[in-house]
Structures are given as C-alpha cells and as structure tokens.
Amino acid sequence: MTMPKKHSDLAINGDNAVALAWKQIDPDVCAAYPITPQTIIVEKFAEYIADGEVTTEFVCVESEHSALTLCTTSCSAGARTFTATASQGLAYMWEMLPITSSMRVPVIMAVANRAVSGPININNDHGDVMSARDCGWLTLFSENVQQAYDMSIIAPRIAEHPDVQLPCLVNLDGFILTHAIERMTPIDTQIVKKFVGEFKPMHPLLDVKHPVSHNLMDGPLFYFPHKYQMVQAMNNALKVAKDVFKEFAEISGREYHLVEEYMCEDAESIAIVLGSSFGTMKEAVDQLRREGMKVGVAMPRVFRPWPIEDLAKLMKGKKSVIVMDRHLSVGAYGPMFPEVCAAALENKDVPKMYNFIYGLGGADTMVSDFMSVFKDVKDGRATRINYLGVKQ
Amino acid sequence: MVNIANYNDLVVGDRVIEAGNSENFQTGDWRSLIPVIDIDKCIDCFTCWIYCPDDCIIIKDDMIVGIKATHCKGCGICAKACPKKAITMTPEE
Ligand code: SF4
Numbered sequence A: 001m002t003m004p005k006k007h008s009d010l011a012i013n014g015d016n017a018v019a020l021a022w023k024q025i026d027p028d029v030c031a032a033y034p035i036t037p038q039t040i041i042v043e044k045f046a047e048y049i050a051d052g053e054v055t056t057e058f059v060c061v062e063s064e065h066s067a068l069t070l071c072t073t074s075c076s077a078g079a080r081t082f083t084a085t086a087s088q089g090l091a092y093m094w095e096m097l098p099i100t101s102s103m104r105v106p107v108i109m110a111v112a113n114r115a116v117s118g119p120i121n122i123n124n125d126h127g128d129v130m131s132a133r134d135c136g137w138l139t140l141f142s143e144n145v146q147q148a149y150d151m152s153i154i155a156p157r158i159a160e161h162p163d164v165q166l167p168c169l170v171n172l173d174g175f176i177l178t179h180a181i182e183r184m185t186p187i188d189t190q191i192v193k194k195f196v197g198e199f200k201p202m203h204p205l206l207d208v209k210h211p212v213s214h215n216l217m218d219g220p221l222f223y224f225p226h227k228y229q230m231v232q233a234m235n236n237a238l239k240v241a242k243d244v245f246k247e248f249a250e251i252s253g254r255e256y257h258l259v260e261e262y263m264c265e266d267a268e269s270i271a272i273v274l275g276s277s278f279g280t281m282k283e284a285v286d287q288l289r290r291e292g293m294k295v296g297v298a299m300p301r302v303f304r305p306w307p308i309e310d311l312a313k314l315m316k317g318k319k320s321v322i323v324m325d326r327h328l329s330v331g332a333y334g335p336m337f338p339e340v341c342a343a344a345l346e347n348k349d350v351p352k353m354y355n356f357i358y359g360l361g362g363a364d365t366m367v368s369d370f371m372s373v374f375k376d377v378k379d380g381r382a383t384r385i386n387y388l389g390v391k392q
Numbered sequence B: 001m002v003n004i005a006n007y008n009d010l011v012v013g014d015r016v017i018e019a020g021n022s023e024n025f026q027t028g029d030w031r032s033l034i035p036v037i038d039i040d041k042c043i044d045c046f047t048c049w050i051y052c053p054d055d056c057i058i059i060k061d062d063m064i065v066g067i068k069a070t071h072c073k074g075c076g077i078c079a080k081a082c083p084k085k086a087i088t089m090t091p092e093e
C-alpha cells in the first residue's frame, strides 16, 4: 500500500466533517431544509457555496418533502445530488423515500440520527433511520467523526455504481457525533475528487438526444419484478462496497468492512451495535477482558444491504449474542434483533440471543452500562428482551 | 402466477428509454363494454372524437368509421357526449 502524504489533522465536529467531504466532492445540486442536529451540515455547505468554493446549485425548499422530491428529480435529470436531514425531517420525507430508490437514482443523504417524536425529543437514537429501513436505500453507519467524513466520500461510489444505482443514507449519531469536536484526518481534495470521480447517470432525463420517461405507473406485471431488481442491486452492493472499501484504504490508510469487529475472534459472548456506541462498547470490552471475560463487539458498517453472510460467520460458535437496539418497535423487539436472529439461522448451531433496548431519546449510556449488559447475560439475569436502565 | 414479467427483460427502474411508444401499451383489455355506433343516426359531428381520451374514434374521409378496439377502454364518454345518442355501450362476446 502506498501511503499518501500526511495531511494535518483537524479538530472538527461531525456535521462540519460531512460538509467538508461534500465541499471536496462538489456535487451538482443540494436541496435541504434545516433540522437539528443536521443543520450545521447544510449551513456550513451553504457558506462554501456563498464563498464560491463549490459550484453546487443550492435550492431553498419549504419542507423536507420538497427537498427529497427536488433531489430525486434533479438526480434523475442527471445531477449528482446531496441532502441531509434528521428525525421528523426524515419522517416527512417518508413518502418520497421508496420513490427515490425505485427510480434508481443515487441521491446521497446524511442523517443526523435523532429520536422521532413523540414524546417530543431532539436527542440521539436510531428511531429515524430504523423507521426508514424498508425503503430501499443503502444504509451506512459511522462510529466517529472520522468515519462520518469517510462514509460521506465512500457513499457516492457505492450508490452510483452501475450495478447498484440506489440512493444512500449516511448515518451519524445526533449531537454525539454531529456536535462534538473530534480529531480527524482529512484526505487531500484532489485525491477525493479522483476517488469519487464523475457522476455517470443512467438514462438521465436531460439527455435530450435520448428521450426517456422516469417513474411510470407500474401494474402488477412490473411492480414486483422492479422490486426484485432492487434486491439484485442490494446483493451487488455487498461486493461493490467491499471493493470500494479496499480502494478507500489505499487513499486513506483506513480500512472498513461490511461488519466491523472488535475482539470477536476468541469471544464467547459478543454484542452487535450501531453507530457511536460501538466506540463506547469497545471500552467496555477492554475493561471486561481485563476482568477475564471473553467478550467482543461488532458493528454492521453496512446496514442495507444486510450483510447476512458476514454476520453468520461472526456468530459461528458463539455462546451468546447480544443485539443492542437504539430503537424499539413497540410491541415487538428492537429492529435489528430479528435480523440478527435470521442471520444466526444460517449456522447449524444458534447462539443464545438477547435483545437490549438502550439509549432511547438520548438516555445516556456509559461504559459501565454496557459492561452491565455482558454481566447480566453471563449471570443469567438477562431475559430475551431487556430495557437498559429502565427502572421497574 | 402468470402476470409477472421477467426482471431481466426490464430496464433498471421504472423507466421507458425510448420515446413515442405509448401506442404499444394496449389499454383495450381493460374494457368490459364497447361502444357501437349506429351509422344511420350519426351526423359526423366528431363530438365523440374530440371527447375520447384515448384517440380511439377512427375517422376516414371526414366520416366516422369505427372504434380502435386495441386501445378503447370502454369508458363510455363518447356515448355520453354524442348529441344524437348514436353510440350504445354494448357487452362484448
Ligand atoms: S368508450 Fe371511451 S375510450 Fe372507447 S371510444 Fe368511447 S370515449 Fe374512447
């Protein structure tokens, strides 16, 4: 691996890191509506536009529904298009989410994960993205500010690949990553530009020499097969993501995987978690290891497509698997739990499976809390579904 | 289950990538009633031709000569619009 020259590190929050990645990519169009904790991304990016640092056409819209409608049509016209939102904003986009994906236009959207009202709450959990998970969007998670930046550069490469052609959600935890300043190593702008490359839209509407129609009425004859095409695209995205991660490692020295693992190889009990809690759980694992407990933690970097094979491999031979969900399908389980169970069924022996719901509406979850999760499982105090910290 | 296309035959996404082909989308099979024109009552005013949403009234030498069965949806607008009540919506064989 040839390492590029070292760039000076930045002290930067997650939102500004995403805006920086966007600036380096210089997309054709951006439309967004402000909502905390996403606001800084678009505020900062609007500054770059005003200062003439990018050539992006920024469109002010009156709502998130209009934002995604505009982004979808602008991308289908042939423009590389980015947007960002959170919580109620993503909820307000919901009607358009499956349309963007079925139109097969690779819009990129940063999601500053925040609880969905109600009760009214603006703090971090995964209620927004989890409620959008069935909409056909590629979905990437980041553990820290560096990864929010890196995933913003990686996302268009996966989304725009001819074998994929699907929109992509880039998740970063609200406040924990969006507003907290961390140290980050950026990549040289010219290298980013070369890596991301030029957007080559398929059958764009503005190619007037080849007139096309998009988003037509699909009767029963075509609706199901078009959905199946998306299944194939998601399957392809697994390989594409792996290839793009490899290429990204060459320009950055940072290696990513469909499923990130920490101390899992010899672990008897592992936890599966998304987003910034992955970092907190690594610390919990370190401390428990010092106490002699064989534990590990993993994070599906790519949540859609669901990396079922890699997860099955990860869970093989484990005594117990703990699924940490920062969202709750009230009346059932956390959204990730049944999906991890389905992946576990790929193996002959299925570990004991536990679901912990944690941190809803920004409920603080510390290293000691995550340590108690592993201990509750080990000492037989855990039930199938557990609500971490809720006093009964 | 016969009414599902092979996904491999379809362009990616719900797109049509050539122009002017709505002619190929035959809406005629939606029909339960077909308009039958009584040529004796017809005064060739073309009201039905103006009103038909699918351009299914066939005109030849300034005269109404029939219905385009491949695309007529059987909506009955022509029969309603005809000032001479020359069109009857009729069940098909
Ligand atoms: S029934 Fe409707 S579609 Fe058929 S010819 Fe009359 S107006 Fe046109």
Ligand code: SF4
Pocket (backbone or CB within 6 Å): B037, B041, B042, B043, B044, B045, B046, B047, B048, B049, B064, B081, B082, B083, B084, B085, B086, B087
């Ligand atoms: S509207 Fe009636 S009278 Fe006029 S052309 Fe049509 S069928 Fe004939």
